[in-house]
Amino acid sequence: xxxxxxxxxxxxxxxxxxxxxxxxxxxxxxxxxxxxxxxxxxxxxxxxxxxxxxxxxxxxxxxxxxxxxxxxxxxxxxxxxxxxxxxxxxxxxxxxxxxxxxxxxxxxxxxxxxxxxxxxxxxxxxxxxxxxxxxxxxxxxxxxxxxxxxxxx
Amino acid sequence: xxxxxxxxxxxxxxxxxxxxxxxxxxxxxxxxxxxxxxxxxxxxxxxxxxxxxxxxxxxxxxxxxxxxxxxxxxxxxxxxxxxxxxxxxxxxxxxxxxxxxxxxxxxxxxxxxxxxxxxxxxxxxxxxxxxxxxxxxxxxxxxxxxxxxxxxxxxxxxxxxxxxxxxxxxxxxxxxxxxxxxxxxxxxxxxxxxxxxxxxxxxxxxxxxxxxxxxx
Numbered sequence: 001x002x003x004x005x006x007x008x009x010x011x012x013x014x015x016x017x018x019x020x021x022x023x024x025x026x027x028x029x030x031x032x033x034x035x036x037x038x039x040x041x042x043x044x045x046x047x048x049x050x051x052x053x054x055x056x057x058x059x060x061x062x063x064x065x066x067x068x069x070x071x072x073x074x075x076x077x078x079x080x081x082x083x084x085x086x087x088x089x090x091x092x093x094x095x096x097x098x099x100x101x102x103x104x105x106x107x108x109x110x111x112x113x114x115x116x117x118x119x120x121x122x123x124x125x126x127x128x129x130x131x132x133x134x135x136x137x138x139x140x141x142x143x144x145x146x147x148x149x150x151x152x153x
Numbered sequence: 154x155x156x157x158x159x160x161x162x163x164x165x166x167x168x169x170x171x172x173x174x175x176x177x178x179x180x181x182x183x184x185x186x187x188x189x190x191x192x193x194x195x196x197x198x199x200x201x202x203x204x205x206x207x208x209x210x211x212x213x214x215x216x217x218x219x220x221x222x223x224x225x226x227x228x229x230x231x232x233x234x235x236x237x238x239x240x241x242x243x244x245x246x247x248x249x250x251x252x253x254x255x256x257x258x259x260x261x262x263x264x265x266x267x268x269x270x271x272x273x274x275x276x277x278x279x280x281x282x283x284x285x286x287x288x289x290x291x292x293x294x295x296x297x298x299x300x301x302x303x304x305x306x307x308x309x310x311x312x313x314x315x316x317x318x319x320x321x322x323x324x325x326x327x328x329x330x331x332x333x334x335x336x337x338x339x340x341x342x343x344x345x346x347x348x349x350x351x352x353x354x355x356x357x358x359x360x361x362x363x364x365x366x367x368x369x
Contacts, residue, residue, distance in 0.1 A: 041222055041225075053260075053300050054260075054300065055260025055261065055300055056260060057260070058256055058257060058260040058261075058262070059257070059258065059259065060257045062226070062229070063222065091295060092291060092294065092295060095258055095259050095260065095294070098259065098294055098295060099260050101298060
């Protein structure tokens, strides 16, 4: 499976639908799925729901940079609570937060064939946090996406 | 006799020294650390080929990949710090290259127009113009909430005019000038090289920044 751009083929539909389902279930403002490109270490946003514009389609972050790059490189979930205040580094290092005007974000890693390859991010444009139980829903959604992505490779 | 140095001279000296230091670090990273890592990378490739044990071969392969990633990181870091094309290819080329990186980082598309014939300008003026344009674009990414922007270079015989526009949410210039040090720094940097930076903005109607520099 190639992850080199925003392919609008029918094959992509389940991932977009999965993002929309999470958005609806959690009543949050934004859900995005980022995947590491197959031809290099860079990470791009491929699918989104609740997006205000199409900037996410053009955003590519380096491995280890931005929320997506950091989650993939560390393999751990990441939370940003009051963007752009109290963050590690500069606000400019978080392009998806700027593009979607997010204040709160929770991002979890996704594995492909046992290797960290993607990120599912859920965000709010207010400081409204994501509850503990909703965080479990996100982790479940990430596991479901993992299965679908692994089956499609 | 006045023995106090002028404030303008001090600012100019600090900015110039800062830029020289950035350039030195960028060069050191690219030519020094980057080259050494590349030598290690080619050496590791040879070792990987010579290894016969599959487990060790795979381990060497992983190390090679890590080295390759690190070399790419160093190159990009050096490029971000100081664009080498600014000296070799000129301001417009360096800006075009920066804009490609900018669009792929922030998702904002920037239209570039170059009108007239590009004149040769000093290294000091080039880096100042580059930094001011960079600051304007970074402010668009951070505050304007827009998907598109444009930059126009107008080269005339006696003057270079650069216009950076967006149709984002705009701001009150006077209030922002007092609050955001980046905007004031843009004007100050231009003032130090004998140029001007004028900022127009209206809430909900976007922002336009005009930079001009006399050419001799």
